[in-house]
Amino acid sequence: MEQQQAPERRNNNRWLLLAALVLVLVGINGILFYMNQQKTKQNEQLAADIKVKDTKLEEQIKQYETLKADFERQSQELQSMGLANDSLESKIASVNADLLKLRSFRASSFSVADQKRFQQRAQNFERQLRQKDDEIVQLKKDNEMLFTETQTLKERQNKLTDTIGTIARTNQELSEKVAIASRLRxxxxxxxxxxxxxxxxxxxxxxxxxxxxxxxxxxxxxxxxxxxxxxxxxxxxxxxxxxxxxxxxxxxxxxxxxxxxxxxxxxxxxxxxxxxxxxxxxxxxxxxxxxxxxxxxxxxxxxxxxxxxxxxxxx
Structure with a gap:
């Protein structure tokens, strides 16, 4: 009787080992599936972060290109008024240098600190732009006023010149008449x-x-x-x-x-x-x-x- 129970026990043990092995494999697969899921989420998050950084970088580059165009516009306006623009040339050079740095960045390496640093510099440039625009507006008003005053002075000068010319001609004619009248006979x-x-x-x-x-x-x-x-x-x-x-x-x-x-x-x-x-x-x-x-x-x-x-x- 005992000899018949021994084989049954061995069979039960095999089934138990097999069930345990299946459970272990299922557990390992579950762990691997979980890890893959986490890795996928991390990759998706990383891709989303890179996309955001890329967008920020492009926005920053466009902002600096706009700044450059505005500074060049101001420079041309000052040149048209015959004024020196050394300070604007210096600002344009600074903007170009920042643009070169921004274009050298990869989205993955464009950190939050970089974003803040370039954003602060851009805000400073924009403030200088607004100040210079206000100066240019005032300069244009002054130039228009000066032009009007100059035109008025020219008109007065022309009238005065005409008057002086008329007086000179009159005096010459009078002098000639006096000279003729004073001739002896x-x-x-x-x-x-x-x-x-x-x-x-x-x-x-x-x-x-x-x-x-x-x-x-x-x-x-x-x-x-x-x-x-x-x-x-x-x-x-x-x-x-x-x-x-x-x-x-x-x-x-x-x-x-x-x-x-x-x-x-x-x-x-x-x-x-x-x-x-x-x-x-x-x-x-x-x-x-x-x-x-x-x-x-x-x-x-x-x-x-x-x-x-x-x-x-x-x-």
């Missing part, structure tokens, strides 16, 4: 001749015999002129022969002077102080040789302009 011009015996002869028709003429005498009065200044005047007398040549002799007081900018010979000259009293003036000229026959002309000048003219004839 020879009145009552008379011609006489003196022969070798020092005897004087005159003729209302101003006709004389050439052979008897030793000297020519010219007398006249300076007409009254209230505009002409009372000052020393040089009176030139030109005696022109029938062929138009002016008689002159340096040894007897002849010389040259300017008529309308051109050099001309004068026969005689004398200085006097014009006193506006119709004072008389006299020229006596001796040629020293025989006079030519024909019509002679006497021209009288003062200050380079003609003040009187007459003719006489020698037969």
């Amino acid at each position: 020879a009145d009552n011009i008379r011609i006489g001749v003196i022969n070798r015996r020092n005897k004087e002869d005159d003729d209302d028709n101003n006709e004389f015999k050439a052979k008897k003429v030793e000297k020519i005498k010219v007398t006249f009065n300076l007409a009254q002129n209230d505009v002409a200044p009372k000052e020393t005047k040089q009176i030139m007398m030109r005696l022109l022969e029938p062929d138009g040549a002016a008689l002159y002799n340096l040894s007897t007081g002849g010389g040259t002077f300017l008529i309308d900018g051109n050099e001309a010979f004068y026969t005689a000259k004398q200085e006097l102080v014009y006193d506006n009293t119709r004072q008389g003036v006299q020229f006596v000229y001796a040629k020293g040789t025989e006079y030519k026959t024909g019509q002679h002309t006497v021209e009288l000048y003062a200050d380079g302009y003609l003040i009187g003219k007459t003719t006489f004839t020698l037969k």
Whole structure:
């Protein structure tokens, strides 16, 4: 009886061992399944974290690109106003350096500390941008005001220039009129001749015999002129022969002077102080040789302009 129970016990033990082994395997599989589940969750969480970091990194890069564009805009606005922008160039260089660092990051290595650091720097840049924008707005207002004031000053200057030009032209015209009005005039011009015996002869028709003429005498009065200044005047007398040549002799007081900018010979000259009293003036000229026959002309000048003219004839 005992021999029959022994095999049954061994069989029961085998089944127990087999059941235990199955339980152990089920337990191991459960543990492995649990560990796989945890690993999957960790990987999913890691992937989600990397995705968030990648999004943060992209947002940060875009923020810095916007900052760079805004600083460059400010730089161009200042340049358009002709202002220096060294500080903006420095800020643009700093933003470029930060952009280079951000683009070198991998999402997995972009830590929370990095995010905070670059975010703080970006906020600081944005604050500087707002301050500079306010400065530029004020500068534009100042420039517009200055432009308006400059335009107003230019208009006033142009009007003043026109007024000064008008006054100058008026003064010039007045000066020219005064100069013309102040010119002397020879009145009552008379011609006489003196022969070798020092005897004087005159003729209302101003006709004389050439052979008897030793000297020519010219007398006249300076007409009254209230505009002409009372000052020393040089009176030139030109005696022109029938062929138009002016008689002159340096040894007897002849010389040259300017008529309308051109050099001309004068026969005689004398200085006097014009006193506006119709004072008389006299020229006596001796040629020293025989006079030519024909019509002679006497021209009288003062200050380079003609003040009187007459003719006489020698037969």
